[in-house]
Amino acid sequence: MEATVANTLHVTSSAISFLTCLVVLLCLLRPASVGTGQPLAASRTAAGAWHKDCLLAVADGWWQRTPPKVPIPDLPLNIAVRNLADAFTAFNESLAYQWGWHLYTRCDIRRRSRSEIADLLRSRRLAFMGDSHVRQFHNWLVQAVGGKPYFVPAKLPESQHNSVQVVPALNTTVQINMTHLASEIHRYLEAWSGQWPDLLLMDASVWHLYTLKNISEYTRQMDGLLGFLKAEVPPTTVLIWLSPPPRHTLKAPWWNELPAEWIRLYNRVAVDLGFMYPTGPAHHLDLYSLALDCLPWCSKDGLHVVDSGYELALQILANLLAQLEGWR
Numbered sequence: 001m002e003a004t005v006a007n008t009l010h011v012t013s014s015a016i017s018f019l020t021c022l023v024v025l026l027c028l029l030r031p032a033s034v035g036t037g038q039p040l041a042a043s044r045t046a047a048g049a050w051h052k053d054c055l056l057a058v059a060d061g062w063w064q065r066t067p068p069k070v071p072i073p074d075l076p077l078n079i080a081v082r083n084l085a086d087a088f089t090a091f092n093e094s095l096a097y098q099w100g101w102h103l104y105t106r107c108d109i110r111r112r113s114r115s116e117i118a119d120l121l122r123s124r125r126l127a128f129m130g131d132s133h134v135r136q137f138h139n140w141l142v143q144a145v146g147g148k149p150y151f152v153p154a155k156l157p158e159s160q161h162n163s164v165q166v167v168p169a170l171n172t173t174v175q176i177n178m179t180h181l182a183s184e185i186h187r188y189l190e191a192w193s194g195q196w197p198d199l200l201l202m203d204a205s206v207w208h209l210y211t212l213k214n215i216s217e218y219t220r221q222m223d224g225l226l227g228f229l230k231a232e233v234p235p236t237t238v239l240i241w242l243s244p245p246p247r248h249t250l251k252a253p254w255w256n257e258l259p260a261e262w263i264r265l266y267n268r269v270a271v272d273l274g275f276m277y278p279t280g281p282a283h284h285l286d287l288y289s290l291a292l293d294c295l296p297w298c299s300k301d302g303l304h305v306v307d308s309g310y311e312l313a314l315q316i317l318a319n320l321l322a323q324l325e326g327w328r
């Protein structure tokens with residue numbers, strides 16, 4: 001009798017230990033974000049990990065050394081771009097770079113070919129509003145699908161002029177309005193007539209910093225723009241907010257009016273105001289974070305990124321559109 005009780009107790013405590021182990025194991029396996037309702041922040045996780053939010057995972061990667069002799073089609077598809085031209089050789093070692101995504105097996109994120117990018121943009125209406133960063137990215141994108149770049153006409157300032165084209169092979173309408181300030185974008189959008197575009201890509205911070213250096217005033221303008229975007233632009237328009245890259249002050253020390261440390265502060269305003277997904281309506285194309293890691297060689301002129309920076313931004317945008325419900 002005593003033996004049976006002891007046995008029963010033993011069995012019970014074994015079962016309890018087993019159950020405890022199982023619960024602990026399940027807790028360990030459970031992703032940390034479940035139940036909090038918050039998407040995972042972009043994080044550097046090991047290969048094979050998964051990202052709760054593929055819309056954030058499209059920008060989650062890093063610059064890494066690359067074997068210079070391997071042609072890009074032979075690189076794994078998680079490598080978005082590779083830069084041999086701007087990197088350099090030092091002490092007989094090639095410092096060529098590539099940018100790769102972390103491997104999120106649940107998201108379809110990969111380097112996309114020109115024809116895949118063209119398919120994503122076919123018969124779409126794209127609008128670009130902003131300064132030279134937006135214009136240079138616009139040029140990279142339209143040329144990637146057979147359109148014409150837009151150069152600032154002689155004697156015009158980088159603002160208050162525009163152009164529109166239909167890329168014939170794709171029937172994609174692309175317009176660009178050169179503006180400097182968030183308040184100008186706001187006015188341009190108020191003047192918008194007809195159907196809203198499928199994609200609206202904007203930036204605004206650098207000229208505000210250059211001319212006014214008043215972050216409260218910038219915040220006020222951005223708040224006004226955000227209110228308009230939320231209230232008037234339908235959710236069928238994909239909004240992209242572009243943050244300008246970091247300044248390379250050694251390459252172009254004469255831009256005294258664009259203090260490098262302020263670029264980051266200005267870039268923070270949109271995030272802090274709740275502009276960006278998942279709190280806000282715009283997806284973040286953050287040239288600042290993308291170019292910070294490669295700053296010694298990926299700044300073209302101290303202000304803008306080299307072409308591989310725009311190619312990376314294009315790959316991120318293409319992957320974002322491909323993941324967006326309702327885009328395809």
Ligand SMILES: *[C@@H]1O[C@H](CO)[C@@H](O)[C@H](O)[C@H]1NC(C)=O
Pocket residue numbers: 091092
């Ligand atoms: C680089 O390689 C060459 C030839 O292989 C050699 O002569 C030279 O000493 C090397 N230079 C350095 C800095 O290692």
Ligand SMILES: *[C@@H]1O[C@H](CO)[C@@H](O)[C@H](O)[C@H]1NC(C)=O
Pocket residue numbers: 123124125171172173
């Ligand atoms: C061209 O694109 C427009 C949208 O910009 C669309 O309404 C139209 O149907 C497209 N035409 C063709 C032939 O696909």
Ligand SMILES: *[C@@H]1O[C@H](CO)[C@@H](O)[C@H](O)[C@H]1NC(C)=O
Pocket residue numbers: 162163164175176177187188191
């Ligand atoms: C923006 O650009 C388009 C295309 O060139 C033009 O039709 C439109 O009038 C511009 N918007 C403003 C407010 O100037």
Ligand SMILES: *[C@@H]1O[C@H](CO)[C@@H](O)[C@H](O)[C@H]1NC(C)=O
Pocket residue numbers: 214215216217220
């Ligand atoms: C900065 O902008 C704020 C908000 O528009 C304004 O109240 C303030 O006077 C400005 N500061 C300066 C130094 O101009």
